Amino acid sequence: MRYVLLLRGINVGGNNKVAMADLKQLAVDLGCQKVVTYINSGNLFFDSEHSPSVLKKSFTALFEKHYPFVKSFVLLSQSDYQKDADCLPAWWEEDLARKDVLFYSDKVDRSFLEDRIAHLPLTADELVHFGKSAVFWGKRDEKTYLKTAYHKYLLKEPFYKNITIRNGKTYAKIGELVTV
Numbered sequence: 001m002r003y004v005l006l007l008r009g010i011n012v013g014g015n016n017k018v019a020m021a022d023l024k025q026l027a028v029d030l031g032c033q034k035v036v037t038y039i040n041s042g043n044l045f046f047d048s049e050h051s052p053s054v055l056k057k058s059f060t061a062l063f064e065k066h067y068p069f070v071k072s073f074v075l076l077s078q079s080d081y082q083k084d085a086d087c088l089p090a091w092w093e094e095d096l097a098r099k100d101v102l103f104y105s106d107k108v109d110r111s112f113l114e115d116r117i118a119h120l121p122l123t124a125d126e127l128v129h130f131g132k133s134a135v136f137w138g139k140r141d142e143k144t145y146l147k148t149a150y151h152k153y154l155l156k157e158p159f160y161k162n163i164t165i166r167n168g169k170t171y172a173k174i175g176e177l178v179t180v
Contacts, residue, residue, distance in 0.1 A: 001049070002034075002078040004178045005059060006103055007042025007070055008164035016069045018042060026066060030058050038177055042073075043170070045177045052077065056106070072105040072162045076133055078178050084131040085175055091127050092168075097142035099168025100150070102135040107162040116157060120149040135163075 005027075010018045020037035023044060027035045032046035048055060056075055063070040092099065104110055114130050122128065125140035126148050137150055145151055154160060166174065 002045070002047050002178055002180065003052075003055065004076050004081065004174055005042075005044040005046070006074040006076070006164045006166065006174075007044075008072050008074075008105070008162075010042045010067070010070065011040050016067075018067055018070075020044075022066075026062055030062065034180070036177060036180075038173055039170070041166075041170075042164075043166075043174065043177075045180070072107050072164070074103040074105050074133070074164055076103075076178070080133050081175060081178050084133050084136075087131065088136060089127075089129050091138055092129070092136060094138075096127075096138045096140055096168075098137075098139040098145065099171070100137045101166050101168070101171045102137060102163045103166070104133060104135075105162045105164065108159050113157075113159045113163075116159070120153050122149045123147055126150060 007018065010016045020040060020042075023042075024035050024037050027044055027046055031050070032048050035044065035046040037044055050058070052075055059073065059075070063073070104113065113135070117128060117130075117135060123144060125144055127138035127140070129136040139145055139148055139150065
C-alpha cells in the first residue's frame with residue numbers, strides 16, 4: 001500500500017533540522033519501498049506491506065532515536081487521502097486567496113478540535129470543512145487575513161502542536177505522489 005508521512009515542525013527557521021535524504025534512507029532501512037520526499041518540510045511517500053499500526057510504531061521509534069524533537073506526525077494511506085479528496089466541498093476548487101489543510105495526528109482529540117473550531121468567530125470570508133483526516137480551511141480575501149479566526153486564534157489553541165499544516169498546493173501534490 002502507498003502511504004504519506006507528514007512531519008510537523010521540522011526545518012522551520014533553521015530549527016529541528018531533518019535532511020530529507022537522511023529521512024529517506026532511514027525509511028528504506030525500515031523496509032519501505034519507492035521512497036520519495038517532497039520539499040523540505042517533511043513529506044515522505046513510500047510503499048509498505050506493513051499495517052498502519054506497525055508503521056506508526058516503527059516511525060515513532062525512529063524519531064525517538066534520530067529526531068527526538070519530532071513529537072507528532074501524520075500517517076495516511078492512499079485510501080485515507082482519497083476518501084477526503086472525494087468529499088471536498090465545491091469551494092475547495094475555487095480560486096481562493098489561501099487554502100490550508102490541518103492534518104490530525106494521533107495525539108489530537110478530533111471531537112474537541114472540531115468543536116473548538118466550530119465555535120471560533122470565523123469571518124465572513126473563511127470557509128471550513130471537517131474531513132476524516134484533516135480540517136480544510138479556505139480564506140477568500142488576502143486583505144482580511146490578519147482578521148481571520150485562522151490567524152488570530154489557531155496558534156493559541158491547545159491542539160495546535162499536534163496538527164501539521166500544508167497549503168492547498170502541497171495538498172494537491174500529496175495527492176499526486178500518494179497515488180503513484
